[in-house]
Amino acid sequence: MNRHKQVLTIGRSIIGRGCDYSEANKLTRRIKWYGAQATAERMTALRKALDAAGLNEVVVEATASDNCYGRTPGYSITLFEPKAWFTEE
Numbered sequence: 001m002n003r004h005k006q007v008l009t010i011g012r013s014i015i016g017r018g019c020d021y022s023e024a025n026k027l028t029r030r031i032k033w034y035g036a037q038a039t040a041e042r043m044t045a046l047r048k049a050l051d052a053a054g055l056n057e058v059v060v061e062a063t064a065s066d067n068c069y070g071r072t073p074g075y076s077i078t079l080f081e082p083k084a085w086f087t088e089e
Contacts, residue, residue, distance in 0.1 A: 006055060007031065007055060007081060008022070008031065010046070010050060010055070014049060015042065019031050019033050029085070029086065031078065031080075037075065038076065043077070058079050058081055058082075059080040060079055061080070062075050064076075
Protein backbone atom coordinates (compact mmCIF):
# COMPACT_ATOMS: atom_id res chain seq x y z
CA MET A 1 0.00 0.00 0.00
CA ASN A 2 1.41 3.42 -0.86
CA ARG A 3 1.87 6.08 1.81
CA HIS A 4 -1.04 8.22 0.61
CA LYS A 5 -3.45 5.32 1.05
CA GLN A 6 -1.95 4.60 4.47
CA VAL A 7 -2.56 8.20 5.54
CA LEU A 8 -6.17 8.01 4.31
CA THR A 9 -6.73 4.74 6.17
CA ILE A 10 -5.27 6.11 9.42
CA GLY A 11 -7.30 9.30 9.11
CA ARG A 12 -10.49 7.34 8.47
CA SER A 13 -9.86 5.06 11.45
CA ILE A 14 -9.40 7.99 13.85
CA ILE A 15 -11.87 10.49 12.43
CA GLY A 16 -14.46 7.88 11.55
CA ARG A 17 -15.35 8.83 7.98
CA GLY A 18 -13.79 9.40 4.59
CA CYS A 19 -12.09 12.69 3.80
CA ASP A 20 -13.98 15.48 2.08
CA TYR A 21 -11.26 15.96 -0.50
CA SER A 22 -7.68 15.22 -1.34
CA GLU A 23 -5.95 17.79 -3.50
CA ALA A 24 -2.39 17.89 -4.81
CA ASN A 25 -0.62 21.12 -5.69
CA LYS A 26 3.02 21.87 -6.56
CA LEU A 27 4.31 21.53 -2.99
CA THR A 28 2.09 19.12 -1.11
CA ARG A 29 -1.07 17.04 -1.12
CA ARG A 30 -3.77 18.35 1.18
CA ILE A 31 -6.28 15.93 2.70
CA LYS A 32 -9.12 17.70 4.44
CA TRP A 33 -11.97 16.69 6.73
CA TYR A 34 -14.53 19.50 7.15
CA GLY A 35 -16.25 19.79 10.52
CA ALA A 36 -14.19 16.95 11.95
CA GLN A 37 -14.05 18.40 15.48
CA ALA A 38 -10.31 18.96 15.65
CA THR A 39 -9.93 18.21 19.35
CA ALA A 40 -6.55 17.91 21.04
CA GLU A 41 -7.22 14.20 21.60
CA ARG A 42 -7.88 13.54 17.91
CA MET A 43 -4.87 15.55 16.81
CA THR A 44 -2.62 13.67 19.25
CA ALA A 45 -4.08 10.31 18.19
CA LEU A 46 -3.49 11.15 14.51
CA ARG A 47 0.11 12.20 15.17
CA LYS A 48 0.84 9.05 17.21
CA ALA A 49 -0.72 6.75 14.60
CA LEU A 50 1.14 8.43 11.73
CA ASP A 51 4.45 8.29 13.63
CA ALA A 52 3.90 4.62 14.51
CA ALA A 53 3.37 3.85 10.81
CA GLY A 54 6.58 5.68 9.89
CA LEU A 55 4.72 8.59 8.27
CA ASN A 56 6.55 11.29 10.21
CA GLU A 57 6.64 13.67 7.23
CA VAL A 58 2.87 14.23 7.29
CA VAL A 59 1.89 17.56 8.86
CA VAL A 60 -1.32 17.53 10.96
CA GLU A 61 -3.18 20.84 11.32
CA ALA A 62 -6.47 22.07 12.72
CA THR A 63 -7.90 24.92 10.69
CA ALA A 64 -10.94 27.10 11.19
CA SER A 65 -13.45 26.62 8.39
CA ASP A 66 -15.56 29.59 7.44
CA ASN A 67 -16.56 28.24 4.03
CA CYS A 68 -17.67 24.63 4.33
CA TYR A 69 -19.60 24.31 1.08
CA GLY A 70 -23.01 24.17 2.70
CA ARG A 71 -21.90 22.61 5.98
CA THR A 72 -21.81 24.18 9.40
CA PRO A 73 -18.63 26.25 9.90
CA GLY A 74 -16.24 24.86 12.46
CA TYR A 75 -12.80 23.37 12.72
CA SER A 76 -11.34 21.04 10.14
CA ILE A 77 -8.50 18.56 10.27
CA THR A 78 -6.03 18.85 7.42
CA LEU A 79 -3.12 16.54 6.66
CA PHE A 80 -0.30 17.64 4.36
CA GLU A 81 1.77 14.99 2.54
CA PRO A 82 5.16 15.66 0.90
CA LYS A 83 5.40 16.15 -2.85
CA ALA A 84 7.84 13.23 -3.11
CA TRP A 85 4.98 10.81 -2.41
CA PHE A 86 2.96 11.80 -5.52
CA THR A 87 4.53 9.23 -7.83
CA GLU A 88 4.03 6.21 -5.57
CA GLU A 89 1.63 3.48 -6.62
